[in-house]
Amino acid sequence: MFPPVLTQTIGRLVGKASPARRVFAALTVLFLVAIDAGAQSAALEPSALSR
Numbered sequence: 853m854f855p856p857v858l859t860q861t862i863g864r865l866v867g868k869a870s871p872a873r874r875v876f877a878a879l880t881v882l883f884l885v886a887i888d889a890g891a892q893s894a895a896l897e898p899s900a901l902s903r
Contacts, residue, residue, distance in 0.1 A: 862877060 862881065865873075865877065
């Protein structure tokens, strides 16, 4: 889904981060995944945009 370089960078940042930042990073990743899934479903169903 995401390029390996991006996931490695996120992994390094999270590894050094405080617990609060780890939670924030996890929420950010979930948010990006949700946007990605939403964009794909919108692309699969163009009629949803015209409603």
